[in-house]
Amino acid sequence: MDRRSFLKLAALAAAGAGVAGCAADTAHPPGAFANRLRVPPLLAPDVDASGARRFELTLRQGETELIPGKRVSTWGINGDHLGPTLRMHRGDRVAMAVTNRIGEPTTLHWHGMRLPARMDGGPHQTIRPDATWSPEWTVDQPAATGWYHPHPHEQTARHVYRGLAGMIQIVDPEPAASGLPSDYGVDDIPLIIQDKRLDSDGRLVEEFDGTFGLIGETILVNGTFDPFVEVPAGRTRLRVLNGSNARIYFLEFADGREFHVIATDGGLLPGPVAVRRVPLSPGERLEFVTSFAPGEQVILRSVGERTEAATDIEEGDFDLLKIIATGPPRDVSPLPARLSTAPLPEAPPGALVRRMTLTGSEINGKDMDMARIDEVVPAGAREIWEIHNTTYTHNFHIHEVAFRVLEINGAPPPAYLGGPKDTVYVPKRATVKLAVEFGRHADPAAPYMYHCHILRHEDKGMMGQFVIVAPGTEDRVSRLLPMPGHDHGG
Structure with a gap:
């Protein structure tokens, strides 16, 4: 049911009942912005004796009114649909307790967070039904808006669509x-x-x-x-x-x-x-x-x-x-002319160039293989990634990193794309050039993902894996994982 259909049904119902409108709907009658926006609650963490901020999240089945008056089955996090906003400050030690009550395996990925791969919540960090996953990390990145959502292999679209998602806000005050x-x-x-x-x-x-x-x-x-x-x-x-x-x-x-x-x-x-x-x-x-x-x-x-x-x-x-x-x-004061003094991702002269060719559901001619490492990156590397789309519309997300868009089809990007990013729109038959800055959490046995974030494409296999390793050890890293995943059964 789209908005136009709902408008017609609302009008017919009102006419049939002979209703001119009630007090609650005088300013906003049904079908004309009738519903007050739900603002997700801020989840207040507990602070333990060590100073860590502990967030408890439960993935659960529920019911909600996606259309007013029609209560239907949904999934949510600490509620029936969607999840609370997580606010954290740079320098915080955060500890998550993620409990899976949806009745099937899933994961929870911290999209936009820069953290060790074993804490990333990708397809290798599976949480079995009724189990709890407890990742911990120290927040070390500038102020930003991120989000969290499931990332189970081949099932991400369904889990996100049902309602498992929430926003993350990182606070790092910039005087300007x-x-x-x-x-x-x-x-x-x-x-x-x-x-x-x-x-x-x-x-x-x-x-x-x-x-x-x-x-x-x-x-x-x-x-x-x-x-x-x-x-x-x-x-x-x-x-x-x-x-x-x-x-x-x-x-x-x-x-x-x-x-x-x-x-x-x-x-x-x-x-x-x-x-x-x-x-x-x-x-x-x-x-x-x-x-x-x-x-x-x-x-x-x-x-x-x-x-x-x-x-x-x-x-x-x-x-x-x-x-x-x-x-x-x-x-009503004007916006400051300067917002941030943080350096943007840059690639030094002679930086390594990695090329990613996107087809219908493959990257560089390969479907996702959970046991295969596609790229090995030295910790702290700054590289150029060229994303070449040979087919229809895609976009591209790289876990852990910050990148800056350098070019779109050989031309500079619009000015509003001049900030740090982790996901980029790649129009059909376009080439996007990125300056990519990697973190320093080295672990040759725990991969991060890069993939199209159109979730049907991701689930069909349009995804690859990379590991970050100690500089100078790249040639000694196995391209096969010792096990297909890291299961969390409680």
Whole structure:
């Protein structure tokens, strides 16, 4: 059921009942941004005697109303659908306790986190039913918006689609950016955008076949259908995650206003970049700031491409969220011209170049093999990766790293892509060149992943593995893993 169909049904129901509207729906009648945006709760960790911040997460089955009035089966984390926001500071020692209650094996990947491979939550860190996985690491990266989601081999699309996802916020104060909106859920709003395909009873349709897998016509934001959010007048920061399986969004405001991108996947840009429209592919995150006048009502929407640059994924026009500004302006000061002084990923002269050729469901002519190591990287390396797409639309995510987009089809990228990233949109038949910065967590027996984040493609095998090793030992590393995975059975 799409938004247009729901509008018609709501109108027919109201007419048949002779209802002109009730008090709760006067400002926002059904089908016209009738539902207050759900803001995921911040999960408060316990702090143990060692100072570690302990987060407890339970993956579980549940029920929720994806469409108001229709309660259906979903999965969630510490709840019935989606999960809480995890906020952590640079320098924190974090300890997770992830308990699997969904009735089948899964994993939990910390997308965007720079951490040891055994803590990464990829397909090798399987959590069996009723078991608990307890990874620990020290947060050592700049302020950024990440997310967490399952990553089981060949089943990622289904697990994410059912509702296992949540946002991560890393706090690392930059003096220049101290004036950015930061009041969680008030003027700093998390937005997890996902498309669903629902039947007439509001239940999730699970058909993941076809070139791109499942493409839905019902768009939920933080699991909310047809949402509105009230924000203080003045500046508001929106942290947007594309948590969809395959759909690409082209974000803009319906009134065509300018807004300022302040951060990409891996953290703040050097300075704000003014835009009117930005694409966001699955797995990517974007932070932007705009100002609203008192009483103003503005719609955030996605409008499909109308040019030769259009994707070959089914596109559409969607109203995503109504933003309503209330009260006197909270902050109308201009954005700082400088947001971050952190160095961006760079590749030195003569850097090693790795080439990744993307076909329909393979990388460099190979399907994913859980026992095969495809690339060996020395700790701390800075390299050039060239991602060459020979077919239809893809994107590309590398675990653990931060990278900077150097070129798209030989030309410099748009300025808003000038920040640190871990996932990049790779249009059909395009070549994207990246400067990639690797971490220093060396472990020759525990791999990280690189893959297309269109989840149907990932599940079909469009994924490879790399290990990070002590510099100088690359030629001594086995290309076969001693075991196919690292199972966590409790």
